[in-house]
Amino acid sequence: MAAPLLKSLAESLGSPEPAVRLILSLVIGYPFALVYRWFLFYQPATVLHLFHTLSGLALAVFNFENWLKNKRLCKDQTIKTETRLQNQLRPEPSGFQADGTAVGPQVYHSAVCVLVQFLMLRLMGRTVTTVLSSFVFQMVYLLAGYYYTATEEYDIKWTMPHCVLTLKLIGLSLDYYDGGKEARSQQKSAALTSVPSLLEVFGFSYFYGGFLVGPQFTLQSYKKLVARELTDTPGKPPNSALPAMRRFALGFLFLVIYAMFSPYFPDSYFLTDEFEAQPFWYRCVFMLLWAKFNLYKYVTCWLIAEGVCILSGLGYNGAVEGKHRWDACANMKVWLFETTPRFQGTIDSFNINTNEWAARNVFKRCRFLGNKAMSHILTLLFLTVWHGLHSGYVICFSMEFLIIMVEKQFVALVNDSPTLTKLANSSLYPLLYVVQQFIHWLFMAYSLVPFCLLTYDKWLRVHMSVYFLGHVFFLVAFLSVPYLRKALVPKKERGQAKQD
Template sequence: MAALLLEKLSDCLGSPEPAVRLILSILIGYPCALVYRRFLFYHPATVIHLFHTFSGLALAAFNFGSQLYHSTVCILVQFLMLRLMGRTVTTVLSSFTFQLIYLLAGYYCTATEEYDIKWTMPHCVLTLKLIGLSFDYYDGGKEPSELSEDQKKAALPSVPSLLEMFGFSYFYGGFLVGPQFTMRSYQRLVAGELTDCPGKPPNSEIEAIKRFGLGFICLAIFAVFGPYYPDSYFLTDEYEAQPFWYRCVFILLWAKIILYKYVSCWVIAEGVCILSGLGYNGIVDGKHQWDACANMKVWLFETTPLFGGTIASFNINTNSWAARHVFKRLKFLGNKTLSHVTTLFFLTIWHGLHSGYIMCFSMEFLIITVERQAQALVRDSPALTKLANSAFYPIIYVVQQFIHWLFMGYSLVPFCLFAYDKWLKVHSSIYFCGHIFFLIVFLIMPYLRKALVPKKERSQKKEE
């Protein structure tokens, strides 16, 4: 009966059944959070862990059936590593290796040429949680003076119990699509500390409704306009026959629409975290903050003309995780560029084994490198600084936004089409304009600096 209703709902919405199951599961987080607030907030930690565990397992079974055992196995192995191997570098390396290899093996065994919602989707979220857990436990054995502020907040003084690890891993607000959060944050939630009213459930209903409403708007935009911009259109003869400008504009609009699929899920899931209290982030300037689990800065995402701004506004918690556990821990390399490349390589394989991910993240590195050089050029050149602050800036902004979203879409094509023959066909149909544009800018940037930056400024930069 339930399967029949899901099938009818899927047909009515024009969406695949796994996608309908996923969005329903994210929405179910709201009544789960209400149950926790109303009936379980004052109960012992054991009861709360059990509720989080079984509600998360139910969602996993609803979406992936018996394949939920994959997550259970990895949680058990992680628990045994922490218990038996102790607070050592070996534990961290073993955890990193096992969890990542298990995820990659899952990608390999379930790989298709389409984007499928399968058990590996929540498992990639879980992989970061469990690897991060081993880092945080290791940090708990260091002197506070050796830790950064972020590490101090996340460091674990002792090994969590098995039930605690299950509750942390299956918490309904973050199990399926994120966000990432630390075990210490989860422990504080269970202890009732994440609230603006000490000893009482948080007054977070309005903030949660706001995020739900924003997420629903984003979901509606994707549902209405998504069918007009399908990935499959890129591979048709009709697309190939369109003029060059049309193909470019289609990529730009497609990118804007396709990203709402991710934005909507993350914002709605954030609302669940806020409602439960996990989103509480203390007081800033006398106001209670609810952005601890924010995975999107929607206003920045919509308005920034910079590629760096989009990255800073998109999938925030995953980027923060990578910065904290990969980039910053590679400080011993003594080279920020090498640390950046290594971090992007990790994110590439974490997403999957398709060549499209490699192309997407390599393009990101090239674009960000060029953009930083361009920003430095504008900052150091009196003429360009004056132009950027002039009345012509609105025109510059429009042009910049067009370039921004065109090449954002250009980079996303391989990310979404996966296979080499597919994304190569699309890139060749627009004459690899993204690669050519940024490579040319990269190559001429030194000459632009020589022409536009006064010699005195260049000398000061070299001395620095």
């Protein structure tokens, strides 16, 4: 009954059915949170773990039960000509078929990984071996999923929530390991002093507010939620309905904007002869606007999911000067995202919890290298592999490293140069801001093209159409910094900067 209705709804909205299912699943989190607040808030931990587990599994079934059937129906007819011998010669891990689809319900992949993770913690103890085994198993399972379900387009399938789960479970092993030693300040709050129960791990993994698209949160935060500690009124459900509705309304606004404007900027237009025939300036502006509106689908999902976390109480972040904060699960700083003219500002405001997870569990654990640049490279390399096996991710994150490195050098140049500092604080600043914003979003778009188009034959064609503008611009900027410093920075400041 529901399937025909969803299909009709998707057709009326002009959206793919999986996307409609995903948005509905995020919205369904609000009734789940209300059930928890109204009927289950004072129930024992076991009941809450069961509720969170079953509700998350229900969302998984709702989203991915028809994925196998749909993918088979949409398979290109040429695949049917593949011989049985070729299929037999291809190695297949348990649970996967050679046509790129998974055998059986799509939800069992997550359950297997959660169970294996629990057994590692229980049987292997608080050791480096546990951490390494967890990392290898969870990443290999995820990458196998990417490989055997891969297409040339981004699909909403079981690997989407599974990549979120992978970080949760790897982080869980690290937090358990940290509980047995003197953890650093940034790791101490998440450290676990004892092995969690199986039901606790399942509830943490399938919690409806973060299972599908995030945000990332620690088991310690989840335990505080179950213990009724995440509330502004001790012993009672939190007064979080209004903050939750604000995030939902903001998410809905971005959804409307995305639905209105994204059809005018389809990915497919990049690969047409018409696009390549347009003037250079048009191609650049189209790419800029495409990126701006394309990112709003992520903003929408994260804001709606954050509202669910706030409504349940997981978003409670204590009080500052008597004012209660609800940003513990914030994945977006919307105002900063929309107004910052800097690339670092975009990183600081976009997918915040994943970035914080990577900083805490990868970047800061590479401290032994004694080199921040190398730690940064390894962190971006991990994020590249975690996103998937397509070449577009490599190009995107390598561009991020280059852009951030150059931006830091130019920020230091402006701060050290009296001339540039005076110019930045002059009446020309509004004009400079507009120019900086244009550069910022143009090259954000340039980096986003391979991230979204995935395969090299697609993103390479687009980058060629704009003459590799992003690579040329930032490589020239990188090489020009020493000469600009020599011309614009007094010798005294240059010497001090060199010492720093």
